[in-house]
Amino acid sequence: MNNHDEIQVAYKIGQALDRGSDNIERRIRDRLRASRQLALEHQKTAVVGLSLAGIGHFTMEVLLPQARMLAILATLSLGVVGAYYWHKFQQAAENEVIDSALLADDLPINAYLDRGFTTWLEHSSQAPQQ
Numbered sequence: 001m002n003n004h005d006e007i008q009v010a011y012k013i014g015q016a017l018d019r020g021s022d023n024i025e026r027r028i029r030d031r032l033r034a035s036r037q038l039a040l041e042h043q044k045t046a047v048v049g050l051s052l053a054g055i056g057h058f059t060m061e062v063l064l065p066q067a068r069m070l071a072i073l074a075t076l077s078l079g080v081v082g083a084y085y086w087h088k089f090q091q092a093a094e095n096e097v098i099d100s101a102l103l104a105d106d107l108p109i110n111a112y113l114d115r116g117f118t119t120w121l122e123h124s125s126q127a128p129q130q
Helices: 003-021 026-102 107-112 115-126
Strands: none
Touching: none
């Protein structure tokens, strides 16, 4: 049965019930009408609940896997950025020790005579400061 046929059958049942209700006492007819209204209100509530269930399904099946991937990428990015800055801080700490020793003149004379030290000094003074 397709949707159109179901609607026609429901309409015919409704007409038959309406015709039959003419022969019923007024008190019973009013109670049936009230019960029908209550059933229609419950049906509307059930439809809203089902539509929210569709949103929940969409959230669980589509958004949640994407959110997991985004969380993983964010965590990985934070780890890479953190490692980069940690390395930079370590390098700055090493340079601080060397600079302090140079300024305090606590380096042995051999450090000034070392060709690698002179090359490092020239290279570090020419490098752009970040």
